[in-house]
Amino acid sequence: MKKAAGATDAAPKVVTTLSGIPVAPVYGPEHLTGFDSARDLGEPGAFPYTRGIHRTMYQGKLWTMRQFAGFATAEETNRRYLYLLEQGQTGLSVAFDLPTLMGFDSDHPASVGEVGKCGVAISSLEDMETLFRGIPLGDVSVSMTINSPAPVIWAMYLAVAEQQGVEWSRLNGTLQNDILKEYIAQKEYIFPPRPSMRLVTDVIEFATRHVPRFNPISISGYHIREAGSTAVQELAFTLRDGIEYVEWTLARGLAVDEFAPRLSFFFNAHNDFFEEIAKYRAARKMWAYIMRDRFGARNERSMKLRFHAQTAGCSLTWQQPYNNVVRTTLQALAAVLGGCQSLHTNSLDEAYALPSEHAVTLALRTQQVIAYESGVTAVPDPLGGSYYLEWLTQQMEARAQDYIRRIDEMGSMIAAIEQNYPQREIAQASYAYQRAVEAGERIVVGLNAFRSERDEPIEILQIDDSAARKQQERLAALRKRRSATRVAAALDAVRRAAEGRENTMPYLLDAVRAYATLGEICDALRDVFGTYQESSVL
Amino acid sequence: MERPIRVLVAKPGLDGHDRGVKVIARALRDAGMEVIYTGLRQTPEMIVNAALQEDVQVIGLSILSGAHNAIVPRVMELLKEKGMDDVLVIVGGIIPDEDVAHLKKLGVAAVFQPGASLEQIVNFIRSSVQQAASPGL
Known part of the structure; x- marks a missing residue:
């Protein structure tokens, strides 16, 4: 047998989870001293929801199969959406390109080389109309991964619903709108933290009053994990971010049970199978207690942590890409056993590029096999009661509590971010992991062990510069066609609203209806809020 | 003592x-090099100016977006x-095979794709900078 690099026959060293939690050789009741079934576990569908938010879980309703997709222009992405819906996908998830995420139009100098590369380019309401052509927004739920410019993009979405004659009260979907994890991990921010938090709160407030079935935020650990954090850090920073959003919305004058049922979460599904399941269970339990005891929620729906999961992009390898199908399957299974409400499975080619149609179909089929063939959907929380899993769930909780306490002591997550605290913790964890891979202490199949001479070639989706050209032409035509005076007046109104204390959403809606572009609206906000530069820490 | 490599x-x-x-x-710093990190969203102009001011021998560009x-x-x-042709430029990130040759033709010394080890990168920089310092040997 071929030996893994670094593996030896010497005395067994301490086994740890992927996050570095030391694991005993075997687990039994002695590891669960102090474990109280009523307090720690409960029944499925009952407080503290450790075992899941529904009594029947997937027998009642399967998770939503939601593949994150977007590339090139709205036209091309619209074709991909229609294809995915035809293949049995049950919800849409929009990936925007980097200029859109940063609030730049496709024809801005900073957009050169980036248009349509990492997602779809959306610069105006016109692009949004094209994106959802032939897709009834009253029937299909849509998730949008957008953060700093989230209120503007959401305004475009609401305007398209209006055009389709769909009442806002019927709209289902999710806006990511989680700016804190941008400062912590993904770094796609425009404005400084406080005005950004004001915009987040504007969206939550507006959704509560006018779009009640829409999730106005998806509090995300996914990107924190992708940036190299441990599972514990992912759990802790995400829940602490959630606390910060609740505090800001309460300060706006909303009652906790008015908006908390619509807060949603987004977690990573990484390699360590049991640790991931423990993470989801601990997250539900911790959130239930936080909402009940820290914020005095009375409505059960405020206490139920609903989450989307995505398999770990950072676990995929460029080497032996077909292995990625297997990794993704295991990660998806962990998310399902952990009780997710919706799931994205990565495609085998995503270490190279955005997925090809062939690869994304296989990724969707992976979910369908788990859902319809594996039998794991028969009962809620099938692993509940496992000594190891219950112990690990407690470990995740205790370690995450420590982090939350530390951040509470700093005063707020914004304060912690300004001190670079979560950023530094993550950078340390990611460096330690990379060192362990290099030393052969962590095995990555096909990378530092079990290597092949030659990898099977795979088909790669190519995005050429025609997307950028088409966008530039469309934008030029739009700017000529629309009423310049109406645009200027709408942008002035956005600026005044941003300077004041009113909710900005109605003004953003007027601006997008006038076909002011994303870049123009974000510039108006930049005029008032300024922009943010992090102090770079290594 | 030798002057440390500046990157x-x-x-x-x-x-x-x-x-x-x-x-x-971090890895380059741990390997004894002096590392200046520019931070995010640098234009080519900002990068080249920083390289000039910091008098570096090596520029490493990380690009994952295509x-x-x-x-x-x-x-x-x-x-x-x-006139900074003597600065060693290396690129790391998600760079498809078919683009590697093109980047090298422009003068990029090496392209490190996903899965490249820290050791490879450190060794490449060391040997390239030493070679440049002693062209006659």
Whole structure:
């Protein structure tokens, strides 16, 4: 047998989870001293929801199969959406390109080389109309991964619903709108933290009053994990971010049970199978207690942590890409056993590029096999009661509590971010992991062990510069066609609203209806809020 | 004692995924090099100016967004304009095989794709800088 690099026959060293939690050789009741079934576990569908938010879980309703997709222009992405819906996908998830995420139009100098590369380019309401052509927004739920410019993009979405004659009260979907994890991990921010938090709160407030079935935020650990954090850090920073959003919305004058049922979460599904399941269970339990005891929620729906999961992009390898199908399957299974409400499975080619149609179909089929063939959907929380899993769930909780306490002591997550605290913790964890891979202490199949001479070639989706050209032409035509005076007046109104204390959403809606572009609206906000530069820490 | 190798690591373009660039910066520092990290969203002009001011021997560019064919040629052009052709430029990130040859033709010394080890990168920089320092040997 071929030996893994670094593996030896010497005395067994301490086994740890992927996050570095030391694991005993075997687990039994002695590891669960102090474990109280009523307090720690409960029944499925009952407080503290450790075992899941529904009594029947997937027998009642399967998770939503939601593949994150977007590339090139709205036209091309619209074709991909229609294809995915035809293949049995049950919800849409929009990936925007980097200029859109940063609030730049496709024809801005900073957009050169980036248009349509990492997602779809959306610069105006016109692009949004094209994106959802032939897709009834009253029937299909849509998730949008957008953060700093989230209120503007959401305004475009609401305007398209209006055009389709769909009442806002019927709209289902999710806006990511989680700016804190941008400062912590993904770094796609425009404005400084406080005005950004004001915009987040504007969206939550507006959704509560006018779009009640829409999730106005998806509090995300996914990107924190992708940036190299441990599972514990992912759990802790995400829940602490959630606390910060609740505090800001309460300060706006909303009652906790008015908006908390619509807060949603987004977690990573990484390699360590049991640790991931423990993470989801601990997250539900911790959130239930936080909402009940820290914020005095009375409505059960405020206490139920609903989450989307995505398999770990950072676990995929460029080497032996077909292995990625297997990794993704295991990660998806962990998310399902952990009780997710919706799931994205990565495609085998995503270490190279955005997925090809062939690869994304296989990724969707992976979910369908788990859902319809594996039998794991028969009962809620099938692993509940496992000594190891219950112990690990407690470990995740205790370690995450420590982090939350530390951040509470700093005063707020914004304060912690300004001190670079979560950023530094993550950078340390990611460096330690990379060192362990290099030393052969962590095995990555096909990378530092079990290597092949030659990898099977795979088909790669190519995005050429025609997307950028088409966008530039469309934008030029739009700017000529629309009423310049109406645009200027709408942008002035956005600026005044941003300077004041009113909710900005109605003004953003007027601006997008006038076909002011994303870049123009974000510039108006930049005029008032300024922009943010992090102090770079290594 | 020998002067330590000075490296500027930079993250051009709009992408904020800085896990890789931070790991590389730490590894180079642990290997005894002097590392200057520019931070995010640097234009080619900002990068080349920083390289000039910091008097570095090496520039490392981390690009994951697919914008390398727009960004790297501009960096190389500016280096040439400023007479800094002797600076070693390396690129790391998601760079398809078919683009590697093109980048090398522009003068990029090496392209490190996903899965490249820190050791490989450190060794490449050391041997390239030493060679440049002693051309006759």
